[in-house]
Amino acid sequence: MKKIQEKIRTEALKWRGEKEIPHNQGFENKDLEAMMISVTGWKPGDAWCADLFKLIWYNAYSHYLNSILPSLDKLCSSSAVTTFRNFSKRPALTKYLFEIHQIPVIGAGIFFQEYKMIDGKLTAHWTGHAGVVTDLPDSPEEITNKLANNSPFLCTEIEGNTSESGSREGDEVGLKTRLIDYNPKPGLVPLGFVYPYVDEEMEEFIEMI
DSSP states (O other): OOHHHHHHHHHHHTTTTOBEETTTTEESSHHHHHHIIIIIOOOTTOOOHHHHHHHHHHHHHHTTOGGGHHHHHHHOOSSHHHHHHHHHTGGGTOSSOOOEESSOOTTOEEEEEEEEEETTEEEEEEEEEEEEEEEOSSOHHHHHHHHHTTOOEEEEEEEEEEOTTOOSSOOEEEEEEEEEOOSOOSEEEEEEEEOOOOOHHHHHHHHHO
16 A cells, blocks of 8 residues: 555544534534635535545645645535546646546545436436545455446445434544445446555655655
């Protein structure tokens, strides 16, 4: 695992269990709330899963490669779907190569789009969800084989605006293990994974110290 992946995973897991004030009105942890406002532009009433993704990556990269932070400001949005689309067209927005894949790695951002039945037709909605991959219950080889057979696989991620208990009211930073199925259906359908950018010189420098 690369050092930046370790940094992202550690940063993600440290927020597990943090609670929001009901209806997205703020956070019980005022340090988290202050960072969400200053780093992501979050404001009361906003959904915050995509903002938490940005905060996690931003904090991890601030201790790894400061020069990448302006690119995160350009790429990240409070909308999970928009954020994924921005990373997908990254050559126009940043010089850094953030790869998009269907197979997860530790530290990757995972993005979903919500599908709804509208007038009897399955339709992609503008809403979505986001998280940060922390563990892989299925090995990369198992995931590759399952994808080849159009079968779902397991992935564990830290998510904001969610509930570990399964409640419909997402009110915390939770650790969730999801069945990743790319076949469109009502509910959250994964768009893909955004891999962290790895700076090999920085990796070598961290290894030396």
